[in-house]
Amino acid sequence: MAEVAIIAAVQKIGVALGGQMVKELSSLLSEELALLAELPSRISRIEIELQMMQGFLSQLDMSKLKNPAHEAWIRHVRKQAYTVEDIMDEYVSVVSQQVSGLGGYWKKIGKGPQTLVALHGIAAQLKEIEANLAHLSQMKDRWIQSTSDDRPGSISSDASESQLFYEEEELVGTEEIRRALSDLLDSSEPHLSVITVRGIGGVGKTALVNNVYQAKKLEFDFVSWVSVSQSYRFDKIIRDLIRDINKNVQNHDEMDDIALTRRMRELLSDKKFLIVLDDVWAPAEFLHLLNALRGNNRGLGSRIIITSRIDDVAQLATDDRYRLTIEPLGADPAFLLFCRKAFWKTESRECPSELEECARAIVAECEGLPLAIASMGLFLSSKEQTVPEWTQISKQLDWEWDNNPSLTRTKCVLNISYKALPRYLKNCFLYCSIFPEDYLLSRKKLTRLWIAEGLVEERGPNKTLEEVAESYLKELVGRSMLQLVKKNHFGRVKKFRMHDLVRDLAISLSRKECFHQVYTGGENVRIYHDARRLSLLSCSDTDDKSGIDLPRLRSLIAFDTKMPPSLLLSSVSSKSRYLAVLDLTGLPIETLPDSIGDLFNLRYLGLRCCSNVKSLPKSIGKLSYLQTLDLFGTGIRKLPACIVKCNKLRHLYAIQEIDTSWELFIHGLGVEAPGDVWKLKDLQTFEAVEANGELVGKLARLSQLRTLWIYKLQRTHCAKLCESLSQMNLLSYLFLFARDEHEILELDNLNIASPTLHRLVLKGRLSNGTFNSPLFNGQNNRTLQYINLSWCQLTQLEENQDLIRVLSKLPNLKELILQNVYVGEQDLQFPAGGFALLECLTLRTMPKIAQLRIEGGAMTSLKRLELDGLQGLQGSPAGIESLQSLKELHLYDVNCCEEIRRRFAGTGRTIPRIYS
CATH class of the missing domain: 3.40.50 (Rossmann fold)
Structure with a gap:
């Protein structure tokens, strides 16, 4: 649907209408500029219209989306919404770049004819947009039947699973968890216990629980299966349960929630019951129901089983023993299940040897999801069982998933998870599918890309956009939309990936929404003129990139490091003026074109591992919105003076690695920074800068710094450095490296003011008083969790200075690395x-x-x-x-x-x- 486009447009409108900008703009414009003076109110009206359209679209029943009238209307709404997003970016840029102090410019507005022309153009476009949206609203009423009576279906999203898997012989690979669930139902625990079964959509939660439920239900006085799903209504579920308990109960249709709860408790007070709440999406739903189910106070051993895709719901289990997780099937059980479905006509249900290689390749595409495996098996059971036939299906598997009714239900199950996402997560989820299949995603990179694209909303003055973005990521992991692969030392998400079938769904949705395009090269694959985001996974030398004209492009991320980038880069920098993300990691480029400075909307510039790049063009200073500049692994040794004009820069990576093992003393190099680098007031990450006297003395002016790496420190720098660090209240990661192995770092007064310092790395010879400094006082410092000390050249100290004894008193230390510390x-x-x-x-x-x-x-x-x-x-x-x-x-x-x-x-x- 067009909801994705509308979400993006409304977010950008919020930026355009936010803060003091509109107040100043409205008050300072003269009467003769009537078209411009009406800009804020026109933008507000467009925002309201788009929000109403978004509400309408969110209520559409999926079955109506095949209606040609709906499809045509949605297509036009999407086009208008994306145009609004582009215009808002241009509007904010024109206003914020020209207003000096939000007033000085407008008092001299007559001296800026080019800006006046730009604003008149924006005003005219918005006037046309407003008229088009009004016309679309009229068309909806004229041609599309009202959906005001439509309501989401109440069938559990996993209903199709239980139809596919009911026989125990088909529940392969789940023996251990079925046994665990059965044991919990048999447990002698007398009190009411809550068991949760969590897993991604299609993994077989409902089927497994249903199997155990059927086997155990005769051991309870009362049993009931409730499909909660997203259409949850407390009163309806309670009324249905009351009818199940006692069909003779009368006069409860008019009861309110309190009376229903009281009646429920009365009916359950002397019963040992088993109730399954299938497909619960929010903890609040369960807590509401649990209040009504607590009528059993006699220690009869009642049980409630909850199935869910959501981690927050799984945490509601009585304790860890009652929290079960179903993982996707391994290769062998997955293949066994496939054979039982694909060859059900034969007595042995075994795969013919000539088909096994192709069959295993097809099963691998199902990524261990029983619903997908069974669907594919049943689908192939009706096909000619020959190698050519199956090979052809394997080659066009993506098309089969999208177009065969017997397979699309798998994606429908996964699509329910997408539809249930809050508005602010939908575009973030789709953005994850830009990356290649099985790509290991990084928390830092992804969240910064989200921020650059404007997908992250502000949540009050006490939370940074990075913290909000991380909460988005945790929520997507908790909803099983992303798979957690690795946490860091502090328990934060570090690496994760997208399940292949979930990625396929996201790509399919992105294609329909015109959200992004994945380009894999070849003669039959073309890049669409209106592409808004483009990931280049593979490009051959024969691909024609010189004629690429993508005027609406907002993100370009290249993954094929063998791609000749020069023609593409020059084309994009001159024609894709709305570009917010340009990530050229690993590409064999040598220079950036000077036209890079014309990308007024650029927020993220990634040149990581572009080792041939030795310098930045002076036009980099024109990128006033730039937030992330990734120069890690480039040949850039000095930042241009104009970098300080990028006053919204938040993250700067500029390490040139020499020795990844860190065995050599000089394992990496930083960059020389201009003398007034402290003007980058928003800078949060600086990896890494080379020390000088002026820099270390003014570090405290970079008051937003969270991560700081400093190379080439000298003894003469230490006093000023310690003083600066004592004033930095937000530091979380601090890395200090001496100029060489002979330089002594006098850190006796090292005391970090930040209450959030988690990670400390010191490399170089340390003065004897370093470990008597306030930083290593375990009573004062309760935040350090990671310490790495190397090349310290310590001799045996007095007992009260002994390194091991000092560090042992840091109460929250979780990881310690000591390398080449003692002599x-x-x-x-x-x-x-x-x-x-x-x-x-x-x-x-x-x-x-x-x-x-x-x-x-x-x-x-x-x-x-x-x-x-x-x-x-x-x-x-x-x-x-x-x-x-x-x-x-x-x-x-x-x-x-x-x-x-x-x-x-x-x-x-x-x-x-x-x-x-």
Whole structure:
């Protein structure tokens, strides 16, 4: 539908109408500029019209979308909404760039004829848009039947699953979780317990629960299956349950919610019941129902089972034992299920050997979703079972998914999850499908792309856009729309991916919404003139990119690093004036065209790993909206002075890596920054800058900094640096690197004012008083969770200065890396009760460490221990067998593997996995 386009347009209108800009504009325009003076009110009327259209579209029944009149009307609405989005970007740019102090410019407006012409053009376009929207509204009433009586269907989204899977023999690969669910129903726990079963749409939640439900229902006095879904109505569900309990109950149709709840409790007070709430979408729905189901106070062992796709709902289980998760099927059970469906006509239900290779390829496309696997199996059971026939279907699988009724129900199940997304998440979800199949997505990159595109809404003065974007991401993961792959040390989402079938759905929706296009190259694939976002996954040398004319393009992301980019880059920078995102990561480009500065709307410029790029054009200073500049891995060693004109810059990455292992002292280089870099008041990330006296003295002026990397620090810089850092209230990540291995960093007064400092990296020789500084006082500093110290050249200190003893008192430290820290022979002792939350410990390149001692009660949470380059270690670490939580032990250049094995074997406990 056109809802995606309308959402984007309304968001941009909010920017255009926000803040003081409109007040100043309205008050300062003279009467003779009537068309311009009416701009804010006209924009407001357009916003209201679009919001009403969005409400209408959100209520449309899916079956009506095949109506040609609906499709034509939606297509025209989408076109108008996208045009509004473009105009709003241009309007905001013209006003904000010309207003100096939001008033000075308008007082001299007669001196700016070009701006007047631009504003008149915008006003004329908006006047035409308003008329077109009014006409579309009239057309809707004239040609399209009203949908005011339409209501969302009440059938559970997983209903099709239970039709496909009912026989136990077809519930393959779920034996363990079925047994767990059955055991929970058999449990002697007397109190009412809540069991949750979570999984992505199509994974078989309903089918599995239904199987156990049918097997166990005779053991309960009362059972009921409630399909909650998105059409949830408390009063209807309670009335249906009351009828199920006692069909003779009368006069409850007129009861209000309170009376219904009281009646429900009375009827359940002496019953052991089992109630399944299938397809719950929000915790509030369950809590409302639970209040009515608490009538069982006699300890009869009643159970409530909830199925859901949403993590927040799964958290409502009684405790962790009652929280079950269904994962997609592995390769073998998936193939077994497919065969039982595809070859149901044969007694053996086995795949012919000549079809097995093709069959396994088709099953792999289903990504372990039982609903998709069974649908595909049944679909192929009606086809000619020959290698040519199946090979042809495999090649055009995307087309089959979209066009065969027996397969589209799989996407319909997944589409329900999309339709249930809040408005602010829909475009963010579609944006994820820009990336290639199985691409490992990064939290930082994706959230910054969302922000650059204007997809993230402000939520009050105390939350940054980055924090809001991260909450969006967590919500998409919680709704099973994205799969979590990795968390960082602090429990935040770090890496994730899109399930292939979910990605296929997103691409299909994006194609219909004209949201983005994925270009894979070739003669039969063309780039559409009105493409708004374009991801280049593959381009051949024969592809004609010179004639690309994409006037509405907002994002261009290139993934094919072999693509010759020069013609494309020059074409885009001259013709795609609304471009907000330009990501050329890894492309073999040498220079950026000077015309890059004409992209007035550019918010994100990615040149990561473009190693041949040595400098930025001076026109970069014209990018007044630029938020993210990624120069990581380029050859740029000095930032141009004009960079300070990019006064909305939030994230600057400029590290040139030399040694990714960090074994060399000089592992990377930063950039030289202009003297007035402190003018970048919005800067949150600076990775990395080379130190100088003026810079370290004025760092505190960059008051929004969260992440700071500084290279080439000298002893003479340290006093000013410590003073500046003591005034920086928002720092979370701090990385300090000395100029060389001989430079001593005097950090005795290091004290970070920020209450959110989580990550600290120090590389270089440290003064003796460093670990007496306020930063390492465990009573004051309760935020540090990650510390990496290297090349410190420490000698054995007094006991109150001993590094290990000092660090052991930091109460929330979770990961510690010590590399090449000590000089001379040393014994390291980890004190009893120390490092209570430490999960990962790495000791690397310290060949003169002779003894490691772990006292009882030390590092009780340690899961991973790495010893690398400790050639002088005399025997296994004393007390290592006391590390009860240890799961992984990595040993390199250490001659005590067998002795460690014997130590653990002597305890009778499971030996940690040892890597060597």
